Amino acid sequence: MNCHEIHPLLHAYVDSELSLMPSLEVDRHLKSCAACAAMKRSLESLRANLRNADLAYRAPESLRARLRKSVAAETEEKPHRVSRPWLWQLIALGSLGFAVFTLMLQPAGISSHDRLADEAISDHVRSLMAGHLMDVASTDQHTVKPWFNGKIDFAPEVKDFAAQGFPLVGGRLDYLEGQTVAALVYQRNKHTINAFVWPAKTASRNSVQEHRGYTVINRDINGLHYCIVSDLNGKELQEFANLLGG
Amino acid sequence: METMSAIDPQRQFEQVVVPHLDAAYNLARWLAGNEHDAEDIAQEACLRAFRFLGGFRGGNARSWLLTVVRNTAYTWLKQNRPQAVVSIAEDELHEIEDPDALKNHSSALHHADRDVLRAALEQLPTEFREVLILRELEGLSYKEISEVADAPIGTVMSRLARARRQLQNFLAKKGELP
Numbered sequence: 387m388n389c390h391e392i393h394p395l396l397h398a399y400v401d402s403e404l405s406l407m408p409s410l411e412v413d414r415h416l417k418s419c420a421a422c423a424a425m426k427r428s429l430e431s432l433r434a435n436l437r438n439a440d441l442a443y444r445a446p447e448s449l450r451a452r453l454r455k456s457v458a459a460e461t462e463e464k465p466h467r468v469s470r471p472w473l474w475q476l477i478a479l480g481s482l483g484f485a486v487f488t489l490m491l492q493p494a495g496i497s498s499h500d501r502l503a504d505e506a507i508s509d510h511v512r513s514l515m516a517g518h519l520m521d522v523a524s525t526d527q528h529t530v531k532p533w534f535n536g537k538i539d540f541a542p543e544v545k546d547f548a549a550q551g552f553p554l555v556g557g558r559l560d561y562l563e564g565q566t567v568a569a570l571v572y573q574r575n576k577h578t579i580n581a582f583v584w585p586a587k588t589a590s591r592n593s594v595q596e597h598r599g600y601t602v603i604n605r606d607i608n609g610l611h612y613c614i615v616s617d618l619n620g621k622e623l624q625e626f627a628n629l630l631g632g
Numbered sequence: 633m634e635t636m637s638a639i640d641p642q643r644q645f646e647q648v649v650v651p652h653l654d655a656a657y658n659l660a661r662w663l664a665g666n667e668h669d670a671e672d673i674a675q676e677a678c679l680r681a682f683r684f685l686g687g688f689r690g691g692n693a694r695s696w697l698l699t700v701v702r703n704t705a706y707t708w709l710k711q712n713r714p715q716a717v718v719s720i721a722e723d724e725l726h727e728i729e730d731p732d733a734l735k736n737h738s739s740a741l742h743h744a745d746r747d748v749l750r751a752a753l754e755q756l757p758t759e760f761r762e763v764l765i766l767r768e769l770e771g772l773s774y775k776e777i778s779e780v781a782d783a784p785i786g787t788v789m790s791r792l793a794r795a796r797r798q799l800q801n802f803l804a805k806k807g808e809l810p
Contacts (some may be wrong), residue, residue: 397793398789401792439746441769442654443657444658457679460683514790598775
């Protein structure tokens with residue numbers, strides 16, 4: 387990676403929010419680049435100053451006392467608050483159902499999936515930070531699809547799902563599992579969705595993962611493999627994946 | 633199955649809310665800018681949290697309480713100081729990293745004065761100040777900040793980067809950077 391690619395990653399790096407692979411790449415770069423190493427030191431020094439300056443305010447005793455009084459008063463007003471154990475059972479049941487659902491979607495080959503998820507999330511994060519989200523910015527599928535011609539040796543299906551609330555915003559080339567892949571960029575409210583596409587090679591890999599706060603969905607559709615990444619919630623991202631599957 | 637509603641609400645308040653009172657007050661104090669308003673906001677937020685303890689599903693009590701504090705503070709700010717919550721344009725993303733701006737500060741910052749650091753944080757736009765408070769003073773992860781600030785992780789990251797850069801610029805002007 388060159389300096390231009392390293393800069394956007396430095397904040398996540400000093401915050402220990404970068405995953406292993408990009409973090410190693412930053413390490414490697416910092417060893418050989420004095421300018422970036424100085425930037426990193428300056429960020430670390432700013433962080434240390436903020437932490438060491440004792441800037442946090444502590445709650446005054448008066449607040450603690452007033453709160454306890456108010457809480458006691460409210461408790462006395464309603465000594466028997468409506469007991470709603472059924473609500474908790476419902477919530478527990480719901481969570482259990484979701485857990486089972488998620489487990490069912492988890493295939494056996496976890497480690498390679500984790501690696502792919504890790505790599506895909508890093509690509510996603512980099513695309514958001516470096517301001518290189520798109521090489522071709524267009525909401526028109528007939529502009530985005532031909533843009534990939536000649537750049538990759540497969541033709542990803544490009545569809546706009548604006549009507550369903552997932553507008554297409556553009557595309558770019560990216561790199562995953564050692565190959566050039568097409569990245570289709572969609573939007574859901576304020577959330578960005580990256581759908582990485584390349585020809586499916588191995589046995590079909592379908593999964594839904596929650597990883598480092600992101601949702602990653604892997605799915606094979608018509609001989610192409612889609613790896614979909616976003617900080618959008620799992621339910622809506624599944625909805626999106628189903629649209630891709632057409 | 634033990635249900636939350638079976639627990640004495642006062643005890644539950646002591647267990648879920650009180651341990652994070654300092655964090656709640658700290659965020660309110662940094663958002664409100666003075667002790668008096670911060671106490672009002674923190675008190676209202678904690679009482680709201682108490683009333684909604686049934687809505688707390690376990691897990692990270694601190695993030696949950698901070699979310700309530702943040703919402704209470706923003707409602708209060710919108711009513712009392714609308715100019716403080718002018719939304720910052722999120723589309724200036726490409727502006728996040730200006731390598732030259734960073735280069736000017738490439739020398740390490742030595743023991744910046746506490747009052748200057750305070751002033752530097754206070755002059756930041758509210759949305760920038762809050763991500764720095766949550767990250768540096770409360771030690772929240774990007775994911776937790778994104779929940780509390782109700783913003784996608786990408787937005788949290790760009791706000792953090794821009795907040796730090798503005799802080800460095802301010803400190804450089806005050807001569808806190810060599």
